[in-house]
Amino acid sequence: MKIDPNDKQVSEHVRMSRRMFLGSSAALAGAAATGVGVGGSLLAPTALASTATGQVAPGELDEYYGFWSGGHSGEVRILGVPSMRELMRIPVFNTCSATGWGITNESKEVLGHTAFLNGDSHHPRMSFTDGKYDGKYVFINDKANTRVARIRCDIMKTDKITTVPNVQAIHGLRLQKVPFTKYVFANAEMIIPQPNDGRDMEDIGKYRTMFNAIDAETMEVAWQVIVDGNLDNCDADYSGKYAFSTCYNSEGGVYLTDMMRNERDHVVVFNIERIEAAVKAGKFIHLGDAKVPVLDGTKGSELTAYIPVPKNPHGMNTAPDGRYAVAAGKLSPTVTVLDLHKFDDLFNGKLSDPRGVVAAEVELGLGPLHTAFDGRGNAYTTLFIDSQIVKWDIDKAIKAYQGEKVDYILQKLDVQYQPGHNHTTMGETSEADGKYLVSLCKFSKDRFLPCGPLHAENDQLIDISGDEMKLLHDGPTFAEPHDCMIVHRSKMKPLKIWKRDDPFFASTKAMADKDGITLESDNKIIREGNKVRVYMTSVAPNFGLTEFKVKQGDEVTVTITNLDTIEDVTHGFCMVNHGVSMEISPQQTASVTFVADKPGVQWYYCNWFCHALHMEMSGRMLVEPA
Ligand code: K7E
Ligand code: CUA
Ligand code: CA
Numbered sequence: 001m002k003i004d005p006n007d008k009q010v011s012e013h014v015r016m017s018r019r020m021f022l023g024s025s026a027a028l029a030g031a032a033a034t035g036v037g038v039g040g041s042l043l044a045p046t047a048l049a050s051t052a053t054g055q056v057a058p059g060e061l062d063e064y065y066g067f068w069s070g071g072h073s074g075e076v077r078i079l080g081v082p083s084m085r086e087l088m089r090i091p092v093f094n095t096c097s098a099t100g101w102g103i104t105n106e107s108k109e110v111l112g113h114t115a116f117l118n119g120d121s122h123h124p125r126m127s128f129t130d131g132k133y134d135g136k137y138v139f140i141n142d143k144a145n146t147r148v149a150r151i152r153c154d155i156m157k158t159d160k161i162t163t164v165p166n167v168q169a170i171h172g173l174r175l176q177k178v179p180f181t182k183y184v185f186a187n188a189e190m191i192i193p194q195p196n197d198g199r200d201m202e203d204i205g206k207y208r209t210m211f212n213a214i215d216a217e218t219m220e221v222a223w224q225v226i227v228d229g230n231l232d233n234c235d236a237d238y239s240g241k242y243a244f245s246t247c248y249n250s251e252g253g254v255y256l257t258d259m260m261r262n263e264r265d266h267v268v269v270f271n272i273e274r275i276e277a278a279v280k281a282g283k284f285i286h287l288g289d290a291k292v293p294v295l296d297g298t299k300g301s302e303l304t305a306y307i308p309v310p311k312n313p314h315g316m317n318t319a320p321d322g323r324y325a326v327a328a329g330k331l332s333p334t335v336t337v338l339d340l341h342k343f344d345d346l347f348n349g350k351l352s353d354p355r356g357v358v359a360a361e362v363e364l365g366l367g368p369l370h371t372a373f374d375g376r377g378n379a380y381t382t383l384f385i386d387s388q389i390v391k392w393d394i395d396k397a398i399k400a401y402q403g404e405k406v407d408y409i410l411q412k413l414d415v416q417y418q419p420g421h422n423h424t425t426m427g428e429t430s431e432a433d434g435k436y437l438v439s440l441c442k443f444s445k446d447r448f449l450p451c452g453p454l455h456a457e458n459d460q461l462i463d464i465s466g467d468e469m470k471l472l473h474d475g476p477t478f479a480e481p482h483d484c485m486i487v488h489r490s491k492m493k494p495l496k497i498w499k500r501d502d503p504f505f506a507s508t509k510a511m512a513d514k515d516g517i518t519l520e521s522d523n524k525i526i527r528e529g530n531k532v533r534v535y536m537t538s539v540a541p542n543f544g545l546t547e548f549k550v551k552q553g554d555e556v557t558v559t560i561t562n563l564d565t566i567e568d569v570t571h572g573f574c575m576v577n578h579g580v581s582m583e584i585s586p587q588q589t590a591s592v593t594f595v596a597d598k599p600g601v602q603w604y605y606c607n608w609f610c611h612a613l614h615m616e617m618s619g620r621m622l623v624e625p626a
Contacts, residue, residue: 055473056083064425064486066438067124067138068459070094071480074119076140076151081425081486082436084461084475092149092158093119093142100582101158105557105591106505110158120144122482123173123233126153126491127181127216131238131322131430135491137216139184141173148173148186148214154495157504160219165290167210167224168192172233172316175216176272177429178240183222183272184214185243187231191252194226195287204254211245211270211297221290223279225297227268227304228252233315233370237340238322238430243270244338246327248312260331264308267316267327267338271347274303305346307354309336310361315370315421319379320432324359324394328368328381335368335381336361337397360401362408364390370483372424374434374464378410382419382439388412389422389439389462391469413469415460417443421483424464428485437462437469440481448476457481496567498587505589508559519561519589525549532596533557538571538584540564541613543606548619550596552626559591560584564610572607575621581607599625 056062062080065087070077074094078087095102095117102108102117111117120143127137138151146168150160164170167188175181191207193200200206209231210224229247236243250265251258275295278284284293297304310332318325318340327336337360345351367385374380381390389412396408419439426433444458456476463470498504500520512519515526517535523544526533532554536544538561550556562571562584573590574581577598584590596602606617 056080056085062087062489064436064488065492066484066486067126068477068481068484069121069124069140070478071122071482072118072120072144073479074117074121074142074144076121076124076138077477077481078156079475079484081438082461082472084459084473088156090151090156090158092140092151092161093117093121093145093147097581098583100590100592103580103592104582105593106508107158109507110161112161112163115147115161115163116145118144119147121149122171124483124485125173125175125184125428126485126487128175128177128429129180131177133426133429133431133487133491134180135487135493137181138485139173139175139216141170141186143169143171143189146170146188148184148219150216150219152504153492155498155502155504156494159504162214162219162221164188164212164214164221164224165292166194166196166287166294167212170212172231172245174233174235174243174316176236176240176243177318178238181216183243184216185234185236185270186212186214187234187245188212189230189232191230191249191254197288205252207252207254208298210294211243211268213275221292223275223284223293223295225270225275225295225303228298228306229266229268231268232313235316235318235325237318237325237343239340241272242340242343243272244268244316244325245270246309246313246316248314248330260312262311264310265313267307267309267313267336268297269305269307269343269346270297271303271305274347278303302347305343305354307338307346307357309358310334315368315382317371317373318428319373319394320375320427320430321377322430326371326379326381328371330367330369330384333363333366333368334361335364335371335379337394337401360394360398362392362397362401364392364409365412369419370421372422372427372437373432374424374427374437375432376434378434380422380424380437380464380469382415382422383412384418384420384442386412387415387417387419387441389415389419389437389469391464411469413462413471415439415441415462415471416447416458416474417441417445423484423486425486426488431488433488435463435465436472436486437464438484438486440477440484442480444474444476447474459484496586497565498585500587502588505591508589508591511557511591512559519559520563531555531557533559535559536561538562538564538606538617540569540571541606541611541617543573543604543617543619546619547622549622549624551624552596552599554596555593556596556621557591557593558604559589561589562586569610570608571610571617573604574607575604576602578602583608596621596623599623 064081091101171189172187230249234245315328365383461473
């Protein structure tokens with residue numbers, strides 16, 4: 001028996017539920033639009049409710065988008081803040097069977113066909129214009145395979161991935177803030193022989209790593225600077241002149257005990273103007289096959305300055321006032337406050353000792369890792385060993401360092417347990433608003449129902465709008481969000497439906513053009529030797545082709561264009577027993593290539609719930625035996 005998708009009863013039911021669904025989202029959009037006019041951009045009722053509880057009522061929208069790294073899951077996740085609801089996952093350095101990331105041709109083009117699919121993402125950062133988030137891109141590093149990826153914020157898909165040559169393990173990643181994000185700054189962490197071709201493996205004293213600048217638009221590596229020591233975290237200033245990185249291994253050791261020997265390691269400052277001038281003047285070398293200019297920034301170079309700071313420093317965070325940056329001591333209970341307004345003097349000969357830029361070096365507690373800011377002159381530093389967030393006053397810390405008797409520590413809040421990064425709403429921009437702080441705790445221990453030996457982490461939401469920090473919410477997260485960034489929703493303009501001319505599937509469209517196919521209407525099969533290209537459309541609940549014939553051993557490319565124009569009606573394509581599945585969202589084209597290696601009837605079906613007849617949205621690949 002055939003079910004008629006145009007059956008009146010069925011379609012009436014679907015129309016009804018769509019209308020209800022669209023009706024409610026339209027109301028929300030309306031409410032949001034009204035809110036925009038009221039003193040900034042928040043929904044007044046949401047703001048009141050969330051300030052009190054951190055909760056967002058069902059049907060209400062969050063005030064902030066949070067971008068979380070997925071650590072060694074390799075992805076990026078979007079959380080709503082303050083609800084801490086997980087809104088979306090963006091596969092980056094991993095495979096995803098729901099969306100087909102790592103499986104579809106479009107994603108393989110981004111990943112490169114030979115790319116590793118295990119990643120270790122740490123630091124998601126949004127592009128800037130004039131020190132403010134511009135809603136365009138989010139960049140993220142992959143420590144595991146020395147890559148940097150870019151996510152387009154209109155479609156929330158990864159659109160470029162760059163492997164950085166000559167180095168190993170990209171860790172710290174921050175962006176140029178001013179005048180705009182021209183460069184993505186990426187620290188390579190591990191020291192290796194240069195060149196690393198097997199020659200000098202035992203000569204540890206010659207191991208070096210590099211600071212890397214990637215062009216944010218082309219995603220090509222613009223230049224690399226060789227440094228002394230290794231590189232951990234980095235940040236940039238609000239003048240656009242400097243970037244700076246912590247180094248925990250100034251010893252140049254390869255064993256842990258060696259890396260802990262010195263009482264002070266350093267922060268290395270990169271002079272962007274001078275580096276650009278040196279590149280222009282041809283003062284660089286090439287290493288191996290890479291065409292990237294490699295410059296010498298080791299001690300004594302005019303491109304860099306080395307500021308000694310205690311001990312195995314980790315976090316490097318610029319305050320929103322543009323005046324100070326904080327290096328967290330990790331193995332020292334101190335943080336070092338650097339005066340960015342004195343950084344010119346590191347390069348013009350006015351300072352005999354680079355420590356002259358240290359504005360304060362004060363004790364906070366055990367294991368300081370990362371610092372966040374509220375835009376009101378306060379800093380919030382995670383204390384890994386003490387399992388606390390310490391709130392401190394930057395100006396008072398400077399006075400205390402100068403010998404005045406002032407208490408710069410305002411509050412210590414226990415968190416559960418052992419925080420790594422923390423992040424405030426808009427806190428890494430000149431628009432820091434001091435509303436919420438998220439503490440990314442590395443251990444959850446007893447905070448959640450036990451789920452076996454492997455534990456979730458615990459991201460805790462803290463209200464910092466008042467004088468006192470108040471814990472609002474525990475949020476379990478799977479391995480391992482090192483870091484997050486939180487951006488006000490007024491900065492974001494994601495698409496709800498794909499545009500037909502999106503460059504994300506331009507190559508697929510070019511292939512169709514060559515085959516004389518119009519993706520928006522054709523349901524056709526093109527054969528070229530043993531390569532078969534199957535083009536079809538989809539409209540809920542039908543594939544344009546309910547069957548197609550191939551021969552065993554054919555290489556089959558299935559390209560599907562989703563003609564639905566209704567928000568949220570995504571289809572899927574899964575070929576049973578072939579490891580093939582993918583997402584096709586409204587107005588998207590997606591394609592996948594596989595070998596039809598099994599004879600007989602092979603069913604395919606839609607695996608994204610799209611319609612009352614979603615189960616029936618299927619078809620047969622008929623494979624003639626070889
Ligand atoms: Cu885990 Cu930013 Cu990679 Cu600190 S890093 S904790
Ligand atoms: Cu189409 Cu489910
Ligand atoms: Ca050290």
